[in-house]
Amino acid sequence: MAAISQPSTLSKVRARLSDYSEVVVLISFVTLFLVFAFTTSNFLSLISITNILTIASIKGIFVLGVAMLMISGEFDLSVGSTLAVGAYVFGILMEHGLVWGGTQLLPAGLGGFAMLSALLVASLLGLVNGLIVTRSGIPSFIATLGTMLAFRGIARAMGNSELAKSNSNADVIRFTGEAPPLFGWLNGNIEWLNQMGTPAGGARMAIVWFFALVIIFVIVMRFTRYGSWVYATGGSRDAAKAQGVRTQRIIIWNFVITGLLAGLAGVIQFASRPAIDPARGEGWELIAVAACVIGGIWLEGGFGTIIGAAIGMLLLQMVEQGLILAGVDIQLFQATVGLILITAVISNTWLSRT
Amino acid sequence: MTEAVLEKVQDPFADAPVVVDMKNITKRFGTVEALRGVDFQVRAGEVRALMGDNGAGKSTLIKVLTGVHTPTSGQIIFDGEEVQVNSPADARELGIETCYQDLALIPLMSIWRNFFLGREMVTNVGPVKWLQRRKMAEQCRDSLKDIGIHIRSAEEKVGKMSGGERQSIAIGRAIHFGAKLLILDEPTSALSVKETNKVLDYIRAARDRGLPVIFITHNVNHIYQVSDSYTIIRQGQSVGTYLKGELTQQDIADLITGAREK
Numbered sequence: 001m002a003a004i005s006q007p008s009t010l011s012k013v014r015a016r017l018s019d020y021s022e023v024v025v026l027i028s029f030v031t032l033f034l035v036f037a038f039t040t041s042n043f044l045s046l047i048s049i050t051n052i053l054t055i056a057s058i059k060g061i062f063v064l065g066v067a068m069l070m071i072s073g074e075f076d077l078s079v080g081s082t083l084a085v086g087a088y089v090f091g092i093l094m095e096h097g098l099v100w101g102g103t104q105l106l107p108a109g110l111g112g113f114a115m116l117s118a119l120l121v122a123s124l125l126g127l128v129n130g131l132i133v134t135r136s137g138i139p140s141f142i143a144t145l146g147t148m149l150a151f152r153g154i155a156r157a158m159g160n161s162e163l164a165k166s167n168s169n170a171d172v173i174r175f176t177g178e179a180p181p182l183f184g185w186l187n188g189n190i191e192w193l194n195q196m197g198t199p200a201g202g203a204r205m206a207i208v209w210f211f212a213l214v215i216i217f218v219i220v221m222r223f224t225r226y227g228s229w230v231y232a233t234g235g236s237r238d239a240a241k242a243q244g245v246r247t248q249r250i251i252i253w254n255f256v257i258t259g260l261l262a263g264l265a266g267v268i269q270f271a272s273r274p275a276i277d278p279a280r281g282e283g284w285e286l287i288a289v290a291a292c293v294i295g296g297i298w299l300e301g302g303f304g305t306i307i308g309a310a311i312g313m314l315l316l317q318m319v320e321q322g323l324i325l326a327g328v329d330i331q332l333f334q335a336t337v338g339l340i341l342i343t344a345v346i347s348n349t350w351l352s353r354t
Numbered sequence: 355m356t357e358a359v360l361e362k363v364q365d366p367f368a369d370a371p372v373v374v375d376m377k378n379i380t381k382r383f384g385t386v387e388a389l390r391g392v393d394f395q396v397r398a399g400e401v402r403a404l405m406g407d408n409g410a411g412k413s414t415l416i417k418v419l420t421g422v423h424t425p426t427s428g429q430i431i432f433d434g435e436e437v438q439v440n441s442p443a444d445a446r447e448l449g450i451e452t453c454y455q456d457l458a459l460i461p462l463m464s465i466w467r468n469f470f471l472g473r474e475m476v477t478n479v480g481p482v483k484w485l486q487r488r489k490m491a492e493q494c495r496d497s498l499k500d501i502g503i504h505i506r507s508a509e510e511k512v513g514k515m516s517g518g519e520r521q522s523i524a525i526g527r528a529i530h531f532g533a534k535l536l537i538l539d540e541p542t543s544a545l546s547v548k549e550t551n552k553v554l555d556y557i558r559a560a561r562d563r564g565l566p567v568i569f570i571t572h573n574v575n576h577i578y579q580v581s582d583s584y585t586i587i588r589q590g591q592s593v594g595t596y597l598k599g600e601l602t603q604q605d606i607a608d609l610i611t612g613a614r615e616k
Binding site: 019228239243302303 | 442443454459461463467471472473474483511514
């Protein structure tokens with residue numbers, strides 16, 4: 001009977017791999033990368049790779065917040081709307097300055113002020129989420145579904161308000177001035193990289209900010225007390241509380257950070273494409289959740305990594321770009337994402353089953 | 355006194371100072387009276403079993419002591435001083451360590467992270483609290499070794515350990531940090547016989563270090579092996595406190611269920 005009591009090689013490998021939540025997403029990423037590289041012409045070109053990186057980086061910025069929230073056991077479905085509000089604050093202050101009651105309180109084009117205002121407003125929206133979830137005790141999935149709608153309404157209202165009155169195009173804010181250096185810093189072209197190929201690449205500063213943020217978040221989650229408490233909050237909230245972890249505070253801060261990152265993504269996107277419409281960021285909240293889940297973060301919280309979520313986002317963007325290049329109908333992209341999502345979750349569940 | 359007393363037993367803790375003195379504790383949840391004027395004492399160096407059927411109020415009483423619940427009325431005297439225990443953090447501050455039945459550890463986290471959870475050793479780098487990972491891992495391993503708990507690696511995830519191993523880590527942690535009082539809430543309820551014996555050994559180890567222990571259980575057999583005295587609670591009231599040897603296992607069972615009245 002020794003054969004039965006000995007764990008099989010497969011289950012030993014599985015037990016070893018189950019410690020690394022990024023395994024599935026990493027294998028999927030490499031596999032899909034190779035598939036596209038061999039089957040799709042132009043996929044390995046500079047412009048294609050840099051496009052993937054740039055777009056994935058903008059979304060990836062708020063995915064980091066969503067990932068940390070999910071590890072602490074909470075959702076934020078309002079990131080897309082928060083991003084839109086942040087972009088509106090930034091865009092309105094850049095194009096019109098602060099106008100109220102017919103008087104120009106502040107001139108247009110104060111880049112630093114506009115950016116800080118956008119980040120502050122986005123953080124406050126995150127704080128609203130955090131307070132609703134911790135004070136009312138309703139599930140964050142529902143609470144942020146509500147604020148997703150509410151914040152979207154705020155974004156629309158801003159586009160139609162007196163703040164943006166001088167705009168002829170209802171709802172849409174377009175920056176018509178000359179782009180300030182701030183825009184270049186936030187999301188300008190990385191020329192030296194883009195000139196390395198023909199046609200020129202599309203690498204933008206968003207990539208730099210995203211990778212810097214990934215490093216910061218990885219360090220926070222692994223090496224600081226905050227990170228340990230985030231895992232504890234998601235892993236078993238009551239046990240964490242019993243050990244003196246201030247779980248409510250962790251959750252509120254995670255929501256604030258997520259709001260801040262959504263605002264930052266909105267500002268960075270506006271800096272390269274200086275126009276904002278009310279539908280900006282719609283559906284991105286689900287992309288973020290998908291990236292996290294594909295990246296190995298558990299829906300219940302407590303398990304998963306920032307790196308996994310970041311690779312998950314890169315994977316989704318790579319698939320979108322790859323399918324476009326392959327000439328596949330773009331409608332199929334969502335079907336593909338759905339398929340990847342389900343496959344990834346099934347694989348992750350299989351791995352972690354002990 | 356009760357008829358259940360079989361013989362007069364010498365009380366070895368008669369002169370020991372009282373560590374915890376809970377007086378006339380009541381606790382009401384809405385219209386439900388969970389505790390109806392309970393007195394409860396623990397003296398230095400003893401293992402006190404707190405017994406009662408499910409819903410008798412033993413957990414509520416302990417949660418009042420550990421700050422999870424605030425008593426409706428009553429007095430708590432700890433180490434000779436009246437105290438207000440309004441949160442689990444207050445209880446810890448006083449030196450009261452609790453191992454909850456299923457709230458002890460976080461399965462997805464490593465042993466050392468669990469061991470130091472909420473009390474991490476950190477280096478302050480500006481506002482950042484940088485974990486002293488290696489130091490904590492070493493101290494966790496050494497401290498567990500001191501009370502006879504050997505672990506393979508402090509990096510191992512708690513979720514991959516057996517129920518008994520987890521319970522010993524939780525008790526080891528409580529002994530390590532619990533300066534004055536150790537409370538164990540049903541520590542043996544989900545364990546095999548072999549694992550239970552180990553846990554009982556750790557309880558003895560704690561007592562031998564001079565740490566008073568409150569041991570909550572409804573397993574008469576387990577408390578019979580390690581407890582110095584028993585307090586029995588039924589329907590939110592204390593039935594009585596007895597010394598080891600005063601009662602047979604059958605007496606205890608009868609008092610718990612109310613098959614025999616005071």
